[in-house]
Amino acid sequence: MQLPNLKEAKKRTREEVPVEEYKIPDHLKTFGKGKTYFIKTYGCQMNEHDSENMKAMLESMGYIEGDSMEQADLILLNTCAIRENAHNKVFGMVGRVKHLKETKEVVFGICGCMAQEEVVVEELLKKHKCIDLIFGTHNIHELPILLEKVRNSEKPIVEVKSIEGAIVENVPAKRDSNYKAWVNIMYGCDKFCTYCIVPYTRGKQRSRKPENILKEVRDLKQKGYLEVTLLGQNVNAYGKDLNMDYNMANLLKDVAEMGIPRIRFVTSHPWDFTDEMIDVIAKYENIMPYIHLPLQSGSSKILKLMGRRYTKESYLELFHKIKTKIPNASITTDIIVGFPGETEEDFEETLDVVRTCQYDSAFTFIFSPRKGTPAEKMKDEVHYREKERRLQELNALVNEYAKKANDKYLNKxxxxxxxxxxxxxxxxxxxxxxxxxxxxxxxxxxxxxxxxxxxxxxxxxxxxxxxxxx
Ligand code: SF4
Known part of the structure; x- marks a missing residue:
């Protein structure tokens, strides 16, 4: 049994990330014949796409997708670790599966970001005997082999690598849509924002080679897909870990020139958003004029505590640059209220930035400390009720501008x-x-x-x- 380890997760173990090819062993191709599976997915688009991969792997083993948890022979929870309430939802589901297992035989697995957290795995194993399998974000492609191990073992199987895994190519996907597709361009993140668990749960940044990404997009275009979304935790940093002179602007240009009608990308970190990227987005009509540009806070003091590497001023400069070069761009954002040390003045600065940027929409959250991150240890003196008040005030403003942005579309x-x-x-x-x-x-x-x-x-x-x- 290999438990995840946050300290280990911070280390980059090698310069060059190995690339492997996914292959399902022949003897497992009928392993799931006559059985159904059910996957419940929490969290971001990366998780959604990981679930698409797992569905295809299971179906290549003979499993069929079930409509509900109750009728499934295999239940997988693909979890999210970004906020406390995502955790709570998963623990609630574990309780439901426990009852189900009292009435029928079910294999129950937990994967995704929560599986990368040491404390969570320890708690799950100690308190929930109904769990048969826990595997991490770096082990997804091993699902068929892990299910075989579960069948042959009396004890739960835990496979969670702390270090960044290899990049595995040719992992199949059962895509949720016939028209829109996610394409991973990178995994992990090197930014280590002080509140964020992602660099620990998803590992350090690993970019896929451009030729493999372009091949996937070409295949999707041939199959008739109309939209691809290039996916990563910080797509603007794409290529920085590759030993070649090739970046996100180059990739966007190459994908655009393939002629797929719609190209999107998420998520952007403002610090890595280059002028070259803005020029490419402005130039190609098939790169959609939609940019998610997380602000997190409008106070430079709080941004520093968050380890975000930009100030209020540099963020606004970037925002205006984008709006000038791509005037029809809709820009959305993420904002955290109640970060440790946030005063009323800091919060007012956030409201100021929202008034200036008039976002098309914003995902807003109250700060949720994540175990093992630097922000968890920061002194937090603001009462939760006050944080809720700030969130309500922020949401009212965000909604006002969202409606105003939509109003411009009337009769268009x-x-x-x-x-x-x-x-x-x-x-x-x-x-x-x-x-x-x-x-x-x-x-x-x-x-x-x-x-x-x-x-x-x-x-x-x-x-x-x-x-x-x-
Ligand atoms: S850039 Fe995004 S994913 Fe990376 S550490 Fe910061 S918040 Fe987390």
Missing amino acids: IVPVLVEGYSEKDSSMLMGYTDTMKLVNAKADPSNIGKIIDVKITDVKTWSMDGEISK
Whole structure:
């Protein structure tokens, strides 16, 4: 049994990250025949895509995807460690599976970022005997072999590497959409922002080789995909760990020139956002004018405590540069309130930046200390009720600007990639604009899977309604 170790996670063990090819052993190709699986995914797009990979691996073993946990023979929780409430949700689910296991035979596994946290793994193993398998973010491609080990073992199997793993190519994916695809371009992060658990749970930054990324995008284009999202924890730093003169701007340009209609990328760290990148985004029409630019705080003092490497002033300079060169760009952000040491004045500075940037939308959170991070040990004197008040005030402002940003679309004709039926009204179709606005539109179902022009007829804070433009 190999337990994860936060100290080890901080070390880069080698300069060159090995690249391996995924291969399922022949004798495991029928291992899951006649059985169903159920995967519950928490957290970010990286986790969503990891689950797509695991689904494809399981199906290549003969498993079939089940509709519910209750009917599954194999249950996997793909977990998130970014905030306390994500943790709590997972512990709640563990309780549910425990009851289920009293009535039927189920293999139960936990993977994802929580599995990379030593304390969590220890607690899970001590208190929850219903768990058969725990594996980390670096071990996902080993799922078939791990399931075989579970079958042959009386004890739970724990496989969690603390050090950065190899980059594994050709891992299959059962994609959730036939039109949009995630493409990992890098794994891990080297930034070590003081509040963030990601560099420990996902390891140090490892970029995929450009030729492998371009090959994946080419395949997706041939299969008819209309949109790819280049995925990583800090995509702007792409290539910095490769021994070659090739960066995110080069990759964006090369992907754009392949001609796939829509290209997106998440997530950006402002510190690594270069002028060269802005120029490439401005130049290519198929790179979508949508940028997620996490602010986290508008106070330079708090940004320093967060280890973010930029100031309020340099962030605003970058923001204005983007808006000048890409005037139609919609920009969204992440903001943490109540970071240790945040005074009312610091919070006011955050509100000031929001008033200046007038974001299209923002994900806002109350600071949640993560075990083992430097911020966990920082003195935090602000009462939780006060943090809640700040969050409410911030949200009111964010909502005001989100509605204002959407108002500009009224009566305009916008391109929408139609993905399917609207969740709220099945007589409507839903999709996203180039600027990542959710649109519900009256249109014939034959438009699903196409990029169509939609006239916006009504505008709300978080979505818009429209009809097909004649
Ligand atoms: S850049 Fe993002 S993923 Fe990396 S440490 Fe900072 S917050 Fe975490």
